[in-house]
Amino acid sequence: MGGEDRWCVVTGGRGFAARHLVVMLIRFEMFSVRIADLPPSIKLDPDEEKGPLGEALRSGHAQYISTDLRDKSQVLKACLGAEVVFHMAAPDSSINNYDLHHSVNVQGTKNVIDACIEQNVKRLIYTSSPSVVFDGVHGIFNGDESLQYPARHNDSYSATKAEGEALVIKSNGMNGLLTCCIRPSSIFGPGDKLLVPSLVNAARAGKSKFIIGNGNNMYDFTYVENVAHAHICAERALASERMVSESAAGKAYFITNMEPIKFWEFCSLILEGLGYERPRIKIPVFVMMPIARIVELTYKLLAPYGMKVPQLTPSRIRLLSCSRTFNCSKANDRIGYTPIVPLQEGxxxxxESYPHLRADIQPKRHGPSKASIYLGSGRVADTLLWRDKKQSLTTLLIMFAFYFNFIASGYTIITAVSRLLLAASIFLFIHGRLPKKILGYSVEKVPESNFHFSEEMSHRVVVSVASLWNSVVNGLKSLCKGNDWMLFIKVVLSLLALILIEAISLQGLFVLGLPIVFVAFLVYEKKEEEIDGLVLGIHSFGCKLKSNIAKRLSNSK
Known part of the structure; x- marks a missing residue:
């Protein structure tokens, strides 16, 4: 079409779907492409450097401009001289931060609309989301564009995307600007840094065996090239003097692959294709939701201190367990959209685009081991993992001395503890009486703060004890009703285990426990993956056994 002098802008142009749209626009030679995104400069992947994008940047048919949508002056600069704007920028949907999403999805979209009007841009295509009509409670089956925005959305991302979409539709016709909105459902494909990597991480952590809900919820997925194709269809429909059907402007369109599939079947196909097991163990939503709420609350408290965004949140649980399928008839009629890549081909x-994530290619461990994390990554970890051999040997000698003086001697626990406290008291008193220097050597005093028990720590201990007590009371109440077989079995097994431990003498426990502590964590650090796999296998077997027992007990009633 000869697009040398005709420019379009792709906001969020380095995002997953936006990259595919940029390449498609370059290949079709529809426009010269201005890529607007937040980083100060563009960094191309090796395949991009050799591909159409690298060539277009070198020839001047594409250019990159650093743009923060929250800064209107930057948006005005990005839209200067453009004929079309594809507004695809949005924050990470997994971060449930209202202020962040509102600043980009609402205020940023206002700035884009204003820039389009002031710079005489002719067409604006906004990338919305099907989540704008999802309340997080009720499933959607073959939903069409007549669905209204719910009174309350599933998360702040969906709520602010709905606000942005409404602004774009309302701006249609202002100063000759034609607008429409695209609602692509669950995008997947090469270059995805969310869906497939998340599935693989879950599989490697042993979490992909679980299905949240009954596993029958239907979903509409959309291959990323179909999403790019839908944007171009929308732009062509707005640009055409004779629309495909009725006017395409001022409306929103659902975009899918038009091949609904069970959500967990889709995930299974990807996992199996990469060499992992498909999910099999079903966990009810009512079991997962309280856990997800606790995780979300913990993140809100600890996010300022660097906690990463958790995957297990209430909004994510709802997305994984509800059905969401949509009708694309309107997109077909008004903008001429039909998928160009079938689901199975996608x-x-x-x-094939993720060979590095296959099951037979395990990544090298970066950062501290699980054993180190479990032990607090401090002196205890250094001692039990033999990183400081001098410190480990010293600790072992002290423990052996304690054993021979207080345990092997046959004292009762009360006598042993009393002798230990007596020895500690004598040591502290004599140490406190010593001068600060002896024969030129400084004597470091034990600071009083080492024995301080803060009010906050006291409160935590009291709360923990109260919580434990309440859990025990609730368990006793459930036992009194006589209808919770699983709780009864757990209590019996726990008490039997306690009896077995009590049967072991303190001396035997010390003799067995000390070598295990100093060896087990070291072995676990060296054989982490093998041991995790074994534990997960045992856990899976236990879950199946528990499920079978529960079914038999329910059938016997």
Whole structure:
């Protein structure tokens, strides 16, 4: 079409779907492409450097401009001389931060609309989301564009995307600007840094065996090239003097692959294609939701201190357990959209694009081991993992001395503890009486703060004890009703285990426990993956056994 002098802008142009749209626009030679995104400069992947994007940047048919949508002056600069704007920028949907999403999805979209009007841009295509009509409670089956925005959305991302979409539709016709909105459902494909990596991380952590809900919820997924194709269809429909059907402007359109599939079947196909097991163990939503709420609350408290965004949140649980399918008839009629890549072909291409995530290619561990994390990554970890051999040997000698003086001697626990406290008291008193220097050597005094028990710590201990007590009372109440067989079995097994431990003498416990502590964590650090796999296998077997017992007990009633 000869697009040398005709420019379009793609906001969020380095995002997953936006990259595919940029390449498609370059290949079709529709426009010269201005890529607007937040980083100060563009960094191309090796395949991009050799591909159409790298060539277009070198020839001047594409350019990059650093743009913060929250700064209107930057948006005005990005839209200067453009004929079309594809507004695809949005924050990470997994971060449930209202202020962040509102600043980009609402205020940023206002700035884009104002820039389009002031710079005489002719067409604006906004990338919305099907989540704008999802309340997080009720499933959607073959939903069409007649669905209204719910009174309350599933998360702040959906709520602010709905606000942005409404602004774009309302701006249609202002100063000759034609607008429409695209609602692509669950995008997947090569270059995805969310869906497939998350599935693989879950599989490697042993979490992909679980299905949240009954596993029958239906979903509409959309291959990323179909999403790019839908944007171009929308732009062509707005640009055409004779629309495909009725006017395409001022409306929103659902975009899918038009091949609904069970959500967990889709995930299974990707996992199996990469060599992992498909999910099999079903966990009810009512079991997962309280856990997700606790995780979300913990994140809100600890996010300022660097806690990463958790995957297990209430909004994510709802997304994984509800059905969401949509009708694309309107998109077909008004903008001429039809998928160009079938679902199975899209799956094949997606799986082939992640050879580094296959099950037979395990990543090298970065950062501290699990054993180190469990032990607090401090002196205890250094001692039990033999990182400081001098410190480990010293600790062992002290423990052996304690054993021979207080345990092997046959004292009762009360006598042993009393002798230990007596020895500690004598040591502290004599140490406190010593001068600060002896024969030129400084004597470091034990600071009083080492024995301080803060009010906050006291409160935490009291709360923990109260919580434990309440849990025990609730368990006793459930036992009194006589209808919770699983709780009864757990209590019996726990008490039997306690009896077995009590049967072991303190001396035997010390003799067995000390070598295990100093060896077990070291072995676990060296054989972490093998041991985790074994534990997960045992856990899976236990879950199946528990499920079978529960079914038999329910059938016997």
């Amino acid at each position: 799956l094949r291409r997606t799986i």
